[in-house]
Amino acid sequence: MLFGAGNLIFPVHLGQLAGKNWLAASNGFLISSVLLPLMALIAISITHSQGVFDLAKPVGSKYALVFLVLIHITLGPLLATPRTATVPYTIGIAPFLPANLDKVGLVIFSAIFFGIVYGLSATEAKVTDLIGKILNPIFLVLLFLIFFLAFLNPMGAAKTAPVTSAYTTNAFTNSFLQGYNTMDCLAALVFGITVITAIREMGFKQEKEVAMTTVKSGLVGILGIAVIYICLIWLGATSLHDFKLSSNGGTALSQIFHRYLGIGGDALIAVLTTLTCITTAMGLVVAFAQDFHQRFSKISYKTFLAINCFLSFVIANLGLDMIISWSKPVLMLLYPLAISLVILGILSPLFKNDPIVYRVTTALTLIPAIFDMINALPDGLRSTAFIQEILTYAQHYLPMFDIGFSWVSFSLIGLIVGLGIHFLRRQNSAVVEE
Incomplete structure (x- = not known):
């Protein structure tokens, strides 16, 4: 649920920004994008919260409601959910379209994308099991294939890659802030109860057991995601020897995949990225609709779902850079x-x-x-x-x-x-x- 569009593009872009300082940049990025989400899950477990509303409730019920709404709007139609459409479009579709058809292509792609997301989310189709258990692992295998090929035949040495001015002296602090873009800490606050519930359904009943299991399983997840991030950051840094600094990591990732896998790789990454982002989008829109329906019960779950998907479609057409x-x-x-x-x-x-x-x-x-x-x-x-x-x-x-x-x-x-x-x-x- 946490590994989505932003987790692919921002590490690569960070690598291009940090250049030879990519390792120092990795440290800051990993703390904000990997350690903080784990801490969010632990906080929910320790406080026995049912989600972000309960966690923020000691500040005040009104504050908790406002904070919940702000996080869901951010993860929903304002930023994260539109990004799930723009990232696969930028990576897999845009490179094959003439520049004058780019906007039209995004309208058509995002309309189909969010139409599928709404249809699957409204019917609670089991296709998510297929995507999550089969296609996502295939995508990760493809990603590690790129890493393997890049290690065998690097585009250049990361230690000689040019550095942007912001990362010359403040690589750690700037990369920490760059980790905000993954939004994983916010997502962990929203999805946390799902993770905690899954752990409890495995037979862990006592709160100490649940907390320790969250920590242990979270550490395994952390190591896996951290390895992917480090490889993507390194990949971004080495890509500067072949490509110019791009405005976003989606463009850079598309260029890197094409370099190593050619046209066949382009087609495969387009399909798999789209499918994995559909899974992430479904998780986001379902969580949005469920929480808002729970707080504002007069409006149905499907209505909130439709509102989210429509607004996400509109925002997506502003483009990834915007x-x-x-x-x-x-x-x-x-x-x-x-x-x-x-x-x-x-x-x-x-x-x-x-x-x-x-x-x-x-x-x-x-x-x-x-x-x-x-x-x-x-x-x-x-x-x-x-x-x-x-x-x-x-x-x-x-x-x-x-x-x-x-x-x-x-x-x-x-x-x-x-x-x-x-x-x-x-x-x-x-x-x-x-």
Whole structure:
């Protein structure tokens, strides 16, 4: 459920951006795109939450509902779900179309894509078992075939690949932020209960057993995904010897597949990428429709499903580059809030899930996250006089603002203050009882 469109293209693009600093970039990317999703699953397990709403509820029910809606809209029709159509189109279809037919081709492809997604999701067809258990492994085998061929006959040495200015000195921090684009931490918060439920159905009933099994199985998953990411990042770095820096990883991946497998490989990757992205899209639209129907029961599951698929179709036709450019500000707002929530969930036994710790930490995390979101706006908006005044203020008063980490110190202060209030209250309560 977690390995979808973004997991393919962003590591390759990161490799092209980082060049010879690809290894340092891998470390930051792996922490945000692999370790954080595992931590999200652990947080859900430890807090016995049924999903992101329950995990955020100690902050307040209204906040939890707003946060749930924002995450689902981001994973749904705003960013992630449209990307499931644009990525296979960019990789498998666009390279074979004349430039003047690119937009028409995307309209036709995305319409068929989301029509299939809606049909399968509405009927809950078992075809997902076929795709998930047979075609996805075939796709991974094909991916590792590319890795094998690339190791035997590399396009060039990664250690001599050119580096973009952003990755010359800040490879780790920039790659950590690049990991936000996979949206896997957000997805783990949404899909987490599905994973926990599956573990419980295997016979693990006690909460400690469930938590430990989540950690152990998660570590296996982490190692697998980490290997794929490292290979994709390295592949992106070596590709700079044959290809120019692309605007997105989808274009680069298409070029790399064609180099090693020719026309036959192009056709195979087009089919398999489309099918695997259909699986991911189905998981996203079903989770969206189920959660929204649960919260707003007057509107049917199929109606929410149709709304999501239609809006995703519309957004998809803005193109992959446009979707990626608007992803950054949204993720710069949501990710700090999600990370702080995950850490609070893991630490919750320490402070008995006291809402005051959640509220103080979240409030202080939100302030710099809003500034980070503004700083990540597309250039057309960011260059306005009003926005520039806001950014000048933030640069003066928010530590680590320039590298996108101003929320860290605020969140840490919030956690310390919240814990201080909690333990002070507990101490006073104990004195009163005596």
